[in-house]
Amino acid sequence: MDPSEFRRHGHALVEWIADYLSGSERYPVLPRVVPGEVRRALPEHGPEAGERFDEIFADFERILVPALTHWNHPGFFAYFPATTSASGVLAEFLSAALNQQAMLWRTSPAATELEEVSLAWLRGLLGLPSAFEGVIYDTASISSLHALAAARQAAVPDVRERGLVARSDIAPLRVYCSEHAHSSIDKAVLTLGLGQSSLRRIPVDAEHSLQSHALRAALDEDRRAGIRPVAVVATIGTTSTTAIDPVNAIADVCRDHRIWLHVDAAYAGVAAMLPECASYFAGWDRADSIVINPHKWLFTPFDLSAFYCRRMEVVREAFSLVPEYLKTLEASAGARNLMDTGIQLGRRFRSLKLWMILRHFGAARLRSILAEHIRLAHEFAARVDEHPDFERLAPVPFAVVCFRANPRALHLGAAELDLFNQRLLDAVNETGEVFLSHTRINGAFVIRIAIGHLRTTGAHTRRAWELLSQHTAALAIAS
Amino acid sequence: MDPSEFRRHGHALVEWIADYLSGSERYPVLPRVVPGEVRRALPEHGPEAGERFDEIFADFERILVPALTHWNHPGFFAYFPATTSASGVLAEFLSAALNQQAMLWRTSPAATELEEVSLAWLRGLLGLPSAFEGVIYDTASISSLHALAAARQAAVPDVRERGLVARSDIAPLRVYCSEHAHSSIDKAVLTLGLGQSSLRRIPVDAEHSLQSHALRAALDEDRRAGIRPVAVVATIGTTSTTAIDPVNAIADVCRDHRIWLHVDAAYAGVAAMLPECASYFAGWDRADSIVINPHKWLFTPFDLSAFYCRRMEVVREAFSLVPEYLKTLEASAGARNLMDTGIQLGRRFRSLKLWMILRHFGAARLRSILAEHIRLAHEFAARVDEHPDFERLAPVPFAVVCFRANPRALHLGAAELDLFNQRLLDAVNETGEVFLSHTRINGAFVIRIAIGHLRTTGAHTRRAWELLSQHTAALAIAS
Numbered sequence: 001m002d003p004s005e006f007r008r009h010g011h012a013l014v015e016w017i018a019d020y021l022s023g024s025e026r027y028p029v030l031p032r033v034v035p036g037e038v039r040r041a042l043p044e045h046g047p048e049a050g051e052r053f054d055e056i057f058a059d060f061e062r063i064l065v066p067a068l069t070h071w072n073h074p075g076f077f078a079y080f081p082a083t084t085s086a087s088g089v090l091a092e093f094l095s096a097a098l099n100q101q102a103m104l105w106r107t108s109p110a111a112t113e114l115e116e117v118s119l120a121w122l123r124g125l126l127g128l129p130s131a132f133e134g135v136i137y138d139t140a141s142i143s144s145l146h147a148l149a150a151a152r153q154a155a156v157p158d159v160r161e162r163g164l165v166a167r168s169d170i171a172p173l174r175v176y177c178s179e180h181a182h183s184s185i186d187k188a189v190l191t192l193g194l195g196q197s198s199l200r201r202i203p204v205d206a207e208h209s210l211q212s213h214a215l216r217a218a219l220d221e222d223r224r225a226g227i228r229p230v231a232v233v234a235t236i237g238t239t240s241t242t243a244i245d246p247v248n249a250i251a252d253v254c255r256d257h258r259i260w261l262h263v264d265a266a267y268a269g270v271a272a273m274l275p276e277c278a279s280y281f282a283g284w285d286r287a288d289s290i291v292i293n294p295h296k297w298l299f300t301p302f303d304l305s306a307f308y309c310r311r312m313e314v315v316r317e318a319f320s321l322v323p324e325y326l327k328t329l330e331a332s333a334g335a336r337n338l339m340d341t342g343i344q345l346g347r348r349f350r351s352l353k354l355w356m357i358l359r360h361f362g363a364a365r366l367r368s369i370l371a372e373h374i375r376l377a378h379e380f381a382a383r384v385d386e387h388p389d390f391e392r393l394a395p396v397p398f399a400v401v402c403f404r405a406n407p408r409a410l411h412l413g414a415a416e417l418d419l420f421n422q423r424l425l426d427a428v429n430e431t432g433e434v435f436l437s438h439t440r441i442n443g444a445f446v447i448r449i450a451i452g453h454l455r456t457t458g459a460h461t462r463r464a465w466e467l468l469s470q471h472t473a474a475l476a477i478a479s
Numbered sequence: 480m481d482p483s484e485f486r487r488h489g490h491a492l493v494e495w496i497a498d499y500l501s502g503s504e505r506y507p508v509l510p511r512v513v514p515g516e517v518r519r520a521l522p523e524h525g526p527e528a529g530e531r532f533d534e535i536f537a538d539f540e541r542i543l544v545p546a547l548t549h550w551n552h553p554g555f556f557a558y559f560p561a562t563t564s565a566s567g568v569l570a571e572f573l574s575a576a577l578n579q580q581a582m583l584w585r586t587s588p589a590a591t592e593l594e595e596v597s598l599a600w601l602r603g604l605l606g607l608p609s610a611f612e613g614v615i616y617d618t619a620s621i622s623s624l625h626a627l628a629a630a631r632q633a634a635v636p637d638v639r640e641r642g643l644v645a646r647s648d649i650a651p652l653r654v655y656c657s658e659h660a661h662s663s664i665d666k667a668v669l670t671l672g673l674g675q676s677s678l679r680r681i682p683v684d685a686e687h688s689l690q691s692h693a694l695r696a697a698l699d700e701d702r703r704a705g706i707r708p709v710a711v712v713a714t715i716g717t718t719s720t721t722a723i724d725p726v727n728a729i730a731d732v733c734r735d736h737r738i739w740l741h742v743d744a745a746y747a748g749v750a751a752m753l754p755e756c757a758s759y760f761a762g763w764d765r766a767d768s769i770v771i772n773p774h775k776w777l778f779t780p781f782d783l784s785a786f787y788c789r790r791m792e793v794v795r796e797a798f799s800l801v802p803e804y805l806k807t808l809e810a811s812a813g814a815r816n817l818m819d820t821g822i823q824l825g826r827r828f829r830s831l832k833l834w835m836i837l838r839h840f841g842a843a844r845l846r847s848i849l850a851e852h853i854r855l856a857h858e859f860a861a862r863v864d865e866h867p868d869f870e871r872l873a874p875v876p877f878a879v880v881c882f883r884a885n886p887r888a889l890h891l892g893a894a895e896l897d898l899f900n901q902r903l904l905d906a907v908n909e910t911g912e913v914f915l916s917h918t919r920i921n922g923a924f925v926i927r928i929a930i931g932h933l934r935t936t937g938a939h940t941r942r943a944w945e946l947l948s949q950h951t952a953a954l955a956i957a958s
Contacts, residue, residue, distance in 0.1 A: 001564070001565035001566060001839065002501075003497045003498075003500070003501040005565070006493075006496070006497045006500065006565040006568075006569075007493055007494065007497045009565075009569055010493035010496065010497065010569060010572075011490055011493050013493075013569055013572055013573060014485075014486055014489030014490050014492075014493060015486065017485070017489065017572070017573065017576040018482045018485045018486045018489065019482075020576060020577075021482070021485065021576060022481075022482040030585070031588055031589070033588050034812075035584060035588070035592075035812055035813055035814035036592070036813075037588070037592075038588060038589055038592035038593060038596070039592045039595060039596055042593075042596045044599070044603075045600060045603050046597075046600035046601075046603070046604065046837040046838060046841075046842060047837075047838055047841050047842065048841055048842050048843050049841045049843055049844075050838070050839055050840050050841035050843075050844050051838045051839060051841065052839075053566060053569070053835075053839055055838075056566075056834075056835055056838045056839060060573075060831075063589075064589040064593065064831075065589075067587075067588040067589035067592070068577060068579060068587060068588075068589045068590075069579065069580075069585065069586050069587050069588070069589075071577070071578045071579060071580060071586075072576070072577070072578055079586070079804070079805075082578060082580065083578065084575060084576060084578045085480070086480035086484070086485040086488075087480060087532060087535075088575070089485075089572070089575045089576045090485075090488055090489060090492055090532070092571060092572065092574075092575035093489075093492055093496070093568070093571070093572040093575065094492060094496065094539075095571075096563060096567070096568045096571035096572065096575075096780040097496040097499060097500060097551070097563060097568045097780075098499075098547060098550070098551070099550045099551055099561060099562065099563045099780055099781055100547060100548065100550060101548075101550060101561065101781060105514060106509070106548065107548050107550075107558070108546075108547060108548045109510055109512050109514070109516070109517060109546040109547075109548070110510075110517055110542075110543040110544075110546035110547045110548075111547075113514075113515070113516075113517035113518045113546070114517060114521075114543065116518060117517070117518055117521045118525075120523070121524060121525035122525075124523075124524050124525070125525065138617055138823065138825070139823045139824065139825040140824075140825075141822055141823045141824050141825070142822070142823060145670075145822065149670060152672075159669075159672070159674065160669050160674065160675060161674055161675050161676050162674045162676055163643070163652075163668075163669070163672050163673045163674020163675075163676065163677055164642070164643040164644045164672040164673075164674070165643045165646075165649055165650075165651055165652050165672070165673065165674070165677070166646075166649060166650065166651045167644075167645075168647075170644055170645060171645065172644055172645045173642075173644050182802075183800050183801075183802045183805075183824070184824060186800055187798060187800060187822050187824075188822075189642075190638075190639045190642070190797070190798075191624075191628060191670065191671065191822055192670065192671070192672055193631075193638070193642050193643040193644070193671055193672020193673070194642045194643075194644065194672070195638065195639065195640055195641045195642020195643070195644070196639060196640050196642075197640050197641055197642065198642055198644070239802070239804055240803075240804055295825070301575040301576075301578055302578055302580060302825060302827055303825055303827055318669070319666060319669075321662050321665055321666060322662075323661075323662045323718070324719070324917075324918050324919045325558070325718055325719055325916060325917065325918040325919075325927070326558075326662075333513075333514055334514055334515075335514035343620055343621070343624065343663075343666050343667075343670055344617065344618045344620045344621060345618065345619075345620050345662070345663060345666075346617070346618040346619075346620070346774070346781060346782055348781055348782055352539075352543075355535075356532075356535055358525040358526075359525060359526055359529070359530045359534075359535045360480065360529055360530060360531075360532055360535060361529050362525075362526045362527055362528045362529035362530065363525060363526065363527050364527050364528055364529075365528075365529050437804060438803075438804065439803055439804040440803045448804070
């Protein structure tokens, strides 16, 4: 593609994206396609001769756009909404063009140092002390994997060289988390060779928070049984209900047992910048490591997971490994090589978008958007609480409401209630105006509304409520 | 940013990027900054109030651009060059705007199915059979980690549940690779809890290829010692010298020992589309898994690592784990959920760029560009071979030449030779016209020229040769 073609297609794309970002509401949030539809619409083999970009783009519009799930739709209330922002999209455009590799300082001084600077800015906003050194990974799954690898390294200093196999000198190792910890913690322990059975899930209280006394009892019990506790994962904002584990009390337990405390605040961490949320984060600055995902609730195009660690030297002990062809003089001159703190050698220029977003929005506006999302969630929760045919099933510390319909007149049993709510969720999602997802709490099917889109307003959450209450009434009549 | 602002800044960015991509030669390849320079130029805290995008962009140009290592400079000959292409950059722009999450089919049918389609196209180009199911990861480090995790799973089927610790029923496990295998293999075995000592490096022959008879002997020896072989990693195109391990002979050994064969073709894999390279890939279709990085030598903006596996069900056994909040009906309707084959839950819409690149270039043009890079490397190698003051230190199957200056008149000893070449490399890189990197072969300092940039022509490689020969002469006189 020559420069003039690039200009032409680039400008067309800018127009298309501007229309898309401001007009995503014209699409159904969930696409109306069936499995295999995209695959069948495309040829089995790529072309031998190159094709014009407009032809490719025409197929993109014709075949792919109808099969997109619109994460940028302000009616996207499923999972944790993850939306882009204009400044983030522009930064990614630039980053793709620059194609920096932030593995060594030398392979991109700009990306290396901007990662440090932008993570320091974010750390300041979140009120974390500078003892937390930061590094950017792709996902929270990888951040938590590094956290637990570091915990394993701290517990078994020669694990790097000798591994875990066929060693009579290592007691069974164990990691602790709440029943509601994210599946990435399971994936981390099984990847690290600890096995899923090494993950002990501690019971939660009525608000779905880990019970610290049960944690302490479990640790004591395990110690007596000859098991070696390695780490506790505390979650601030669980995926199901955004429950908050009591980090301060957990930090006491970790201190007493001298084990690693990892805080999974992938979703909710950014809310630490709100004074009104401060109590939820009490004690998180005592953690050994923390993960926060700006790509979840900070309008950062996917992917960017921020990992903060008080003991980054342990991560380096676990992973630093420099082959000859990557040795540089700068390493001795105090330059940081970010490849030393990770499994991945190749590293994208992700800090550019974080830096641009933090500057373009500014702290005040970021705080006000997050606060508004939380306000909308509380408003929605109040509607649930006031309606006789709905019930709320979890507290709402952040911007997720867990609830279900329970039409009084129907006197539904547990299984019927689940089915009713599954049907309600499907009916509401089929409108294309909104997309909500579900979870289960104590076995019961629960609908979740997660508010986090940059352009979601009260009009969207009210519309979600209208759809839910109307479809509940209609389904109740049909029952 | 409102849509009109986005349009304005977007259009300005298109112009800037068009100029950048076509004019990257006006920058020095390696920036002239010292560690800390970027950090010191930026404030300690982010702004409270939002800033205009043009202000941010002005700082980008003033502070960051002078600190970029220009991976898009046609004089970038270091490591493995990784360059973007215009169609890839446009695809990433679009991908950032769409912000698809390809974790579940439901969360992006388009991204899920396009991943399958584009990987099938690439597989066809490479001549691999359809028995190889594909998935896209971020980096080769992560691809190889999954390969070895699958090998571990195949060897110890209950490893997922029980882990590796405190088990008397598992023999010491071992992974085999050549002395020149990539550091990501070390990182994978240490991450997986096998320990670096479980990685047995097999000696290479004069062409730096793994000696298959030595591999067989090592396996036999280890079996006799009660060690359980788990996998062999064969490399097609090692990082130091692009050496080629004899995959067919290695596949025989793996078949006889019933162990996993992983082929690391992260760099050179794309060359399998060239008939003239077919012999280098003989037997790779017998592997259990293969990694190929389009972000290295297929003009794909970083990151995109293609992982092909004949036994993807083993990867699923190792990693599939679906929490309630991610359960969908489509899973039962035959839709593939890509989160099932990986550690990472979140997955970017990476297939879009691969699809656009395969279409926009077309197979014929991709083959001709790769062939031209190889031709330029051979031409460069011939210059080295003909010059009395230079010597070549490895065969050139692909587009990397390993060589050093050895001015006959100076009669340099081994240590002096190393120092001479280090100085030569520094001098040449300091010109800003080119950037080459080094490696060591049998302890000796070796300069590498890696040709892989989309816009590198014979003029650039000739200029690199001029600089090298001129600086050699100058240094020789100064000596």
